[in-house]
Amino acid sequence: EDKVVQSPLSLVVHEGDTVTLNCSYEVTNFRSLLWYKQEKKAPTFLFMLTSSGIEKKSGRLSSILDKKELFSILNITATQTGDSAVYLCAGGGATNKLIFGTGTLLAVQP
Amino acid sequence: NAGVTQTPKFQVLKTGQSMTLQCAQDMNHEYMSWYRQDPGMGLRLIHYSVGAGITDQGEVPNGYNVSRSTTEDFPLRLLSAAPSQTSVYFCASSYSNRQNGYTFGSGTRLTVV
Numbered sequence: 001e002d003k004v005v006q007s008p009l010s011l012v013v014h015e016g017d018t019v020t021l022n023c024s025y026e027v028t029n030f031r032s033l034l035w036y037k038q039e040k041k042a043p044t045f046l047f048m049l050t051s052s053g054i055e056k057k058s059g060r061l062s063s064i065l066d067k068k069e070l071f072s073i074l075n076i077t078a079t080q081t082g083d084s085a086v087y088l089c090a091g092g093g094a095t096n097k098l099i100f101g102t103g104t105l106l107a108v109q110p
Numbered sequence: 111n112a113g114v115t116q117t118p119k120f121q122v123l124k125t126g127q128s129m130t131l132q133c134a135q136d137m138n139h140e141y142m143s144w145y146r147q148d149p150g151m152g153l154r155l156i157h158y159s160v161g162a163g164i165t166d167q168g169e170v171p172n173g174y175n176v177s178r179s180t181t182e183d184f185p186l187r188l189l190s191a192a193p194s195q196t197s198v199y200f201c202a203s204s205y206s207n208r209q210n211g212y213t214f215g216s217g218t219r220l221t222v223v
């Protein structure tokens with residue numbers, strides 16, 4: 001059975017800290033690993049990773065995939081209160097369907 | 111572009127009633143899917159479609175039906191609502207190559223009493 005596991009479940013940091021969120025996956029015919037940010041409503045797309053060892057960056061956020069060890073990390077540097085959200089990781093197989101983890105709840109305190 | 115549009119945003123049903131949650135996208139995406147989100151459970155896939163006329167089951171399909179008669183629309187039908195179906199429902203769509211990720215609708219909060 002396909003599964004995606006995220007850790008930690010929740011995290012509280014102060015503004016300016018750097019955080020690392022973890023995602024491990026077991027997905028049949030794995031094709032891609034996606035990260036989303038969810039605040040009050042619908043998840044918003046952050047990154048899609050398909051190649052091992054290639055870092056994707058967007059401002060203070062970055063992510064990398066290790067296809068040998070079946071995990072990905074999402075880094076956020078110089079955190080801000082606006083980064084407070086649930087971060088979701090999802091694995092995609094050959095059929096396009098995504099399997100999501102339960103998410104990491106990040107709270108950034110001023 | 112409207113993106114992915116879900117209606118209604120909120121709904122209260124009595125046990126045993128049926129209803130249809132609507133999802134429409136205007137991005138010409140091949141792939142569409144329905145998820146439910148419950149506290150502590152993350153997003154769980156109900157049904158998905160890789161193109162018009164093609165649907166398949168996800169992780170939690172029981173109690174739900176879907177159809178995909180056009181590329182744009184992917185309605186989710188609750189046949190006989192149960193309290194266990196109280197949840198927030200999200201529709202999502204993407205191109206078949208997933209290159210820009212999946213776009214989610216704003217969600218439908220359903221309560222079954």
